[in-house]
Amino acid sequence: MSCDQRLIVALDVHNMETVQQLVEQLGDSVSYYKVGMELFYSVGSQVITYLRQQNKDIFLDLKLHDIPNTVGQGLATLTQLGATMLNVHASGGFAMMQAAARAVKNKADEMQVQRPKLIAVTILTSMNADEWSALGYNVDLSQQVIHLSQLAQKAGMDGVVASPQEAAQIQAVCGNEFIIVTPGIRPSGAAIDDQSRIATPARALKNGAHHLVIGRPITAAANPRQAVKDILQEMRERA
């Protein structure tokens, strides 16, 4: 996979004008975008239609987390939009992930379209060890990420969202084919913002990440196109 297919730019904005400006500005340098809650709740499915018209891959990052039937029905509807990748929270449980996988497959088969990849969020990259233990868990945060990754794989997920710091361990236990998507990417010197478990683009690739999700270091840069160029350069040097 080429470096530009590995980079996913998070469109964390809330109107179509800004989306169009960014996508036009970034042009061919970016082929894969992430649409999350902020954008999808603001503009709805028109952003998916627009990105598909631009021939972009789309990670629709809505992180579903509910009982199995509700998640399954929700994902069946989302599958109709034509995104490349969808996701759920692994902490929704094994049965929930199984229902999610079944629903996406059944809807894609019914529509005779390629099934979107379905991945599970392990533990948010904003969470640090102190916050984790404040939740009352006794297990080590990174061990829990590995445990959830294995559970997700058994339940039929195509991969996980995890921090770049856990990617190497996930790859070691789940294998090379299991997709590892890592937010929490910060080029050296960039603002950390609300992220905790971070790494540079080069380190994330070295650790085995398949896709790097990067938002503010690109979208809030004075020159987003130059920011992408610099990040891709760092990724290629590593590759």
Ligand SMILES: O=c1ccn([C@@H]2O[C@H](COP(=O)(O)O)[C@@H](O)[C@H]2O)c(=O)[nH]1
């Ligand atoms: O554990 C997670 C899961 C999802 N995200 C999302 O990734 C981007 C990261 O944006 P930055 O601006 O590069 O911090 C954002 O859309 C999150 O919702 C995550 O950060 N961590």
